[in-house]
Amino acid sequence: MLSKSGVPEKKQIEEVMPSKERLASGPVVIVECFQEIPCDPCYTSCKQGCFLPFEDINDLPRMDFEKCNGCGICIGACPGLAIFIVDETYSENQALLSIPWEFKPVPAEGDIVEGLNRKGETVGQVRVKKVRPSAKKSTTHVLTLEVPKDLAHEVRSIKVKQ
Amino acid sequence: MDKTEILIVGSGPAGLKGALAAAGQGARVTLVERDPFLGGQLVKQTHMFFGSKEHYASERGFKIAEKLGKAVKEDPNINIYENTTVLGYYEDGVLSLEKEGKFSTIKPEALIMATGAQENTLMFPNCDLPSIYGAGAVQTLMNVHGILPGKKVAMLGAGNIGVIVSYQLLQAGVEVLAIIEALPNIGAYHVHASKVRRMGVPIWTSHTVLSAHGRETLEKITVAEIDADFKPLAGTEKELEVDVLCIAVGLTPLTEILFQAGCRMAYIPELGGHVPLCDETLETSVKNIFVAGDVSGIEEASAAMVEGTLAGLKAAYNLGYGRDSYGELVKAARLELDALRRGPAGEKIRSGLERLNLAGKEAS
Missing domain, CATH: 3.50.50.60 (FAD/NAD(P)-binding domain)
Incomplete structure (x- = not known):
């Protein structure tokens, strides 16, 4: 249970997941925010209107996935590091997954690293396709990873060999 | 004046x-x-x-x-x-x-x-051993003075401070063996808990530290599961070899x-x-x-x-x-x-x- 282990349940993940059709049509945001806390930078950072207006600062984000273009600006704006972008259209067998990263070393583009699931367990090898700071001067990086399609919704972190 | x-x-x-x-x-x-x-x-x-x-x-x-x-x-x-x-x-x-x-x-x-x-503290046998710190003190050591507190840390308390300091310890390259919480639920914002969890740090709710051990300084701690009345459950004791224990209990x-x-x-x-x-x-x-x-x-x-x-x-x-x-x-x-x-x-x-x-x- 999320409140006991820090790991969200399958049902919770499914509830925030865009539809299969939307996932199949291009990059889209996945917001793993399950607790009402006073926080709204996802909504204020998004220029596309993908995050619906907050009526109360404690609201959970509500989405219009059709408006998301996968720009990823929300990834670095989320103080909870709870936002990811998945592009299932990348290739036949692989998806692209963008995650926030605040650790050293920052991997280099082309590196093969371990993909970790929400429990921190290694579930496969992934290739780092792109590395960029989430915003000007930001120390949160956005890593875009090539992951096997069946792991696109499993991998949420990486382990870089020192 | x-x-x-x-x-x-x-x-x-x-x-x-x-x-x-x-x-x-x-x-x-x-x-x-x-x-x-x-x-x-x-x-x-x-x-x-x-x-x-x-x-x-x-x-x-x-x-x-x-x-x-x-x-x-x-x-x-x-x-x-x-x-x-x-x-x-x-x-x-x-x-x-x-x-x-x-x-x-x-x-x-x-x-x-x-x-x-x-910061509050907690009493248990040998709780005065060197290398048992308040989590805020460890944060000051690391983030103000640039000093690592140790190599292997256990965190006592899964409120925002305990979980955030655990994350910062990981960022500093320190191993965090576990976050131990006496209450049945994590007190921290769940997004904070999830971000340390996916880096491989386990969070043990309904657990506490029974005692600390070490000659000159902290060498290990004994941890056990506790019941709803905070009483340790016999047979659940385990030992963790750590050189730092951080206390973040409010x-x-x-x-x-x-x-x-x-x-x-x-x-x-x-x-x-x-x-x-x-x-x-x-x-x-x-x-x-x-x-x-x-x-x-x-x-x-x-x-x-x-x-x-x-x-x-x-x-x-x-x-x-x-x-x-x-x-x-x-x-x-x-x-x-x-x-x-x-x-x-x-x-x-x-x-x-x-x-x-x-x-x-x-x-x-």
């Missing part, structure tokens, strides 16, 4: 915002800070803050300290005493100060106490000066201990003595900033400043504070404040 219109004790988020609010209304402010730099606990907060734009959401705490500290230093109405500790409050409204070994006194017309809180408001000043106090567990009775603008039962931030009840930095603003506005108003704009500014700040506390995450603070209100009614 020095004189000032408004004396603010503590330059954390509440004190900095209080100084800016009061000075913005035209009052002359003296801001006293024990450390040689402004910012209080903000200076070691390397994570992004929650809240809204008004509370610097998505910015890191130390950056907020830089920003507010700069604004305070550039404000001609604010006089800053760094490296200065307030020692006591006297019956005639005089406070004594110590700055680098020199003693002085100051008499303000209004006082805002923004002293924050201190905070207690730093209220000594308020007791000295004769402010009416109430013991409210949800707010962290003894806190002063106060009104909507954080004025205590003693006229012209205000509180802001954790000293008025343990809460997030975003709320501390708004409380600082409220106290600063009202203190200035009491001295005759900002008579035109006061009503509107206070209303806006009150709305912000209510919004921060409105959700499920604000339940504890809301029930604490309700009890404090009741205590205030009984007292009057």
Whole structure:
């Protein structure tokens, strides 16, 4: 249970997941925010209107996935590091997954690293396709990873060999 | 003896915002800070803050300290005493100060106490072994002084501080073996818990530390599962080899000066201990003595900033400043504070404040 282990349940993940059709049509945001806390930078950072207006600062984000273009600006704006972008259209067998990263070393583009699931367990090898700071001067990086399609919704972190 | 219109004790988020609010209304402010730099606990907060734009959401705490500290230093109405500790409050409204070994006194017309809180600790066999720290102390060692506390750490407490400091230890390259929490649920924001969890740190709820072991310094701890009455369950003991144990089991408001000043106090567990009775603008039962931030009840930095603003506005108003704009500014700040506390995450603070209100009614 999320409140006991820090790991969200399958049902919770499914509830925030865009539809299969939307996932199949291009990059889209996945917001793993399950607790009402006073926080709204996802909504204020998004220029596309993908995050619906907050009526109360404690609201959970509500989405219009059709408006998301996968720009990823929300990834670095989320103080909870709870936002990811998945592009299932990348290739036949692989998806692209963008995650926030605040650790050293920052991997280099082309590196093969371990993909970790929400429990921190290694579930496969992934290739780092792109590395960029989430915003000007930001120390949160956005890593875009090539992951096997069946792991696109499993991998949420990486382990870089020192 | 020095004189000032408004004396603010503590330059954390509440004190900095209080100084800016009061000075913005035209009052002359003296801001006293024990450390040689402004910012209080903000200076070691390397994570992004929650809240809204008004509370610097998505910015890191130390950056907020830089920003507010700069604004305070550039404000001609604010006089800053760094490296200065307030020692006591006297019956005639005089406070004594110590700055680098020199003693002085100051008499303000209004006082805002923004002293924050201190870390709680826990008693267990060998809890006095070296390398058993408060989590805040470890954060100071790492993020202010650049010193690693050790190599293998166990964290006791899964509130926001325990989980955030665990994350920062990981960032510093330290191994965190486990986060141990006596309560059945994680107290931290769940997104914080998830981000340490996916780096492989287990969180053990309904567990506690039974004892620590080591000759010269900490070498290992014994951990066990506990039942609903916090009694250890036989047979669940396990040992963890660690060279550091961090204790993050809550905070207690730093209220000594308020007791000295004769402010009416109430013991409210949800707010962290003894806190002063106060009104909507954080004025205590003693006229012209205000509180802001954790000293008025343990809460997030975003709320501390708004409380600082409220106290600063009202203190200035009491001295005759900002008579035109006061009503509107206070209303806006009150709305912000209510919004921060409105959700499920604000339940504890809301029930604490309700009890404090009741205590205030009984007292009057």
